[in-house]
Amino acid sequence: MEISPSSEFVVQFWGVRGSVPSPGKDTVRYGGNTSCVEMHVGGKRLIFDGGTGLRMLGKSLEPLQPIEAYWFFTHYHWDHIQGVPFFIPAFAEGNTLHIHGSAPEGATMQEHFCDRVLHINSPVPFKEIQADLKYYDLVCGETMMLDDITIETGRLNHPNGAMGYRVSWQGHSAFYCTDTEHFPDRPDENVLRLGRDADLIIYDAMYTDEEYHNQKTPKVGWGHSTWQEGVKAAKETGAKRLAIFHHEPNHSDDFLDTVEVEVKDTFDGGFLAREGMIVSLT
Template sequence: MQVGGRRLIFDGGTGLHVLGQSLLRQMPLQAYLFFTHSHWDHIQGFPFFTPAFIKGNKFDIYGAIAPDGSTIEQRLNDQMLHPNFPVPLQIMQASLSFHNVKPGEPIQIDDITIDTGHLNHPGEAVGYRVNWRGGAAVYITDTEHYANKLDENVLRLCHNADIVIYDSTYTEAEYHSPKAPKYGWGHSTWQEAVKVAKAANVKTLVIYHHDPSHNDEFLDNVGQEASEQFPGAIMAREGLVLHVPVSSSLSESYSVSQSSI
């Protein structure tokens, strides 16, 4: 997200490498990285984030303390230790400042307020809501919905948001499959995403965190069905850029983009 002259980056999967290559034309860089959790698909791009190896760049890195007590700094460090990686995190020459997130407590960066909340995911995860000059964009991944009620933490983060990017990994049929149900896997469905969007009065719902077994045709069909149930629903795709309107005579919007699906 590009907000008020600041660059906010959420999670560090393989798309972080792609983003890093594009940012090499804009150095020196200052950016803020927010990790929802440290499962492999959300951190494996960090060791390949080229700007972090270049002196003069500056990154503030945020993440919650894991149930085992480890910080986001420890977990990013551990994935770069032998025999998993040839060089340690300490070889990065950029200035790296690490911050522990307390879910439920806001983060302030200049006039940008970032609300946080617990998500229902194995090993825990954090949801983020970015507020700036009356605009709001929400990033909710990974989370599993509850059987008989909507998650109050999710509803709080999503309330009246302009954009909600929501974990819609499965269809209801896949989630409840009698042969291979997905209970306890830590992910939700696009149908639950629609329920959240309606209940929270969301303007644009982004169907996100696609199951790797879903091809483009499958996702196109999901996108069509979702938009029929909620006209503001769209399908996340690589390179998608969305603009959030804000109330200011100085700036008319901030942007939300995706480096990869």
């Protein structure tokens, strides 16, 4: 999709699956690629995470080159970086990629991206990257401005840490809330703050409540939430729409169809994210 006009705020899903890619006949409708979301905000292109969905985003951008994009990482587990070595715009001269994130303690974002995200795991030599890469170290909890776009950050409850992003522009907002696990005894104050009155919350709802609390294979402490908790968060924050995201790799299309019916029955603005889906907030 070409970048939207400067008067629009549009979200497109390129990868909606969690943990590991899950291609196959049972995941065709929702998609099997891992986390990657694109936002077109006021004439700028924002990219969130670099899972395997990033490859398809890169292919769509190839005929539009040269491009400029602002790239934000929640964290660096494999399902959020696997697509980075296969992102076509990174290998074309004339493109500019502004890379944002919070690196592990002791490293800058540039060191972390070059030495760990790309160097160790990439089959492609780093010298092949021809785009102009610019790096920005974010402090979780702080707010940054991108011209007239406000980007707020907050810590999410996930093993090794993760950062949520709220993007606000001209009275519209989207909260990218993955990967996170709800607290059993209280609301997550960061989720409430970043999700307040949002037009859209993209929420990590990898499990159902039944799966999360299953006595034989409980998911407590794994760093992910449930669709029921996502609905609760949407209602608590006053959000208009809720995108259930980061689908469990073993959840088939039929299973997710059933979940979507339940989500819509409990929250009017709720739906399940699908690869290729476009949501306009203006």
